[in-house]
Amino acid sequence: MQHPLIIALDFDSRVKRQHFLEGFGEEPLDLKIGMEGFYREGATVIEELKQKGHRIFLDLKLHDIPNTVHQAMKALANLEIDLVNVHAAGGQKMMSAAREGLEAGTKSGQNRPKLIGVTQLTSTDDQMLSNELLIQQPMDEVVAHYAQMTAQSGLDGIVCSALEVQKVHEVCGTDFLTVTPGIRMPEDDKGDQHRIVTPAQARQNGSWGIVVGRSITQANDPLTAYQKMKQEWERYA
Numbered sequence: 022m023q024h025p026l027i028i029a030l031d032f033d034s035r036v037k038r039q040h041f042l043e044g045f046g047e048e049p050l051d052l053k054i055g056m057e058g059f060y061r062e063g064a065t066v067i068e069e070l071k072q073k074g075h076r077i078f079l080d081l082k083l084h085d086i087p088n089t090v091h092q093a094m095k096a097l098a099n100l101e102i103d104l105v106n107v108h109a110a111g112g113q114k115m116m117s118a119a120r121e122g123l124e125a126g127t128k129s130g131q132n133r134p135k136l137i138g139v140t141q142l143t144s145t146d147d148q149m150l151s152n153e154l155l156i157q158q159p160m161d162e163v164v165a166h167y168a169q170m171t172a173q174s175g176l177d178g179i180v181c182s183a184l185e186v187q188k189v190h191e192v193c194g195t196d197f198l199t200v201t202p203g204i205r206m207p208e209d210d211k212g213d214q215h216r217i218v219t220p221a222q223a224r225q226n227g228s229w230g231i232v233v234g235r236s237i238t239q240a241n242d243p244l245t246a247y248q249k250m251k252q253e254w255e256r257y258a
């Protein structure tokens with residue numbers, strides 16, 4: 022994956038997902054499988070997509086005690102995924118255990134999948150942060166702190182909003198991967214997302230990769246929506 026525009030394949034059936042992908046021809050894509058697809062179909066969904074040459078971000082956001090996460094990551098390392106994640110809120114011991122589990126499960130001669138930590142969900146706004154989660158620091162400082170914990174645990178990067186990428190780069194350096202969902206064109210429906218940014222703005226802010234779901238998957242013409250997003254994403258490359 023190199024500055025990927027990752028399509029979030031959030032569909033409620035395999036048939037719908039396949040129909041969507043048929044519209045893209047043979048082009049290998051950067052795709053995200055989340056809880057919806059993985060909990061329904063298990064590892065077969067990954068195998069199916071890898072056979073077609075796609076690169077896979079498995080977005081399961083693991084968050085449990087260190088031992089459980091270690092064992093889960095060891096199992097996930099058997100899948101041919103390129104990127105996988107945990108919740109940074111699980112803390113440094115949990116994140117280190119996740120990395121060690123992934124390393125232990127990766128077959129010799131293969132590359133360990135990249136591992137990133139979710140800082141604050143892009144559906145969280147400032148009010149929710151302070152009133153529901155009882156975190157009183159500004160969002161960018163909270164994200165930067167979680168990013169530092171993630172880096173110190175030996176992970177490769179984080180998930181955050183593109184609004185916080187500059188602050189993250191200040192504390193973790195520009196090589197630290199920033200994967201940013203919450204991407205919308207100005208005319209798109211925000212849905213449940215709060216910290217949203219356009220593809221062009223995300224690139225200008227320094228995002229390494231963006232994740233786009235409904236703006237492409239629910240579009241009347243998904244291929245055109247993807248191409249438009251990609252053009253915007255690559256405008257400031």
Ligand SMILES: O=c1ccn([C@@H]2O[C@H](COP(=O)(O)O)[C@@H](O)[C@H]2O)c(=O)[nH]1
Nearest residue numbers: 029055141142143202203232233234235
């Ligand atoms: O903070 C986060 C972490 C993950 N996501 C995931 O990205 C996609 C975004 O979908 P849209 O339809 O473009 O809103 C979705 O699969 C989320 O689970 C996120 O949005 N924010």
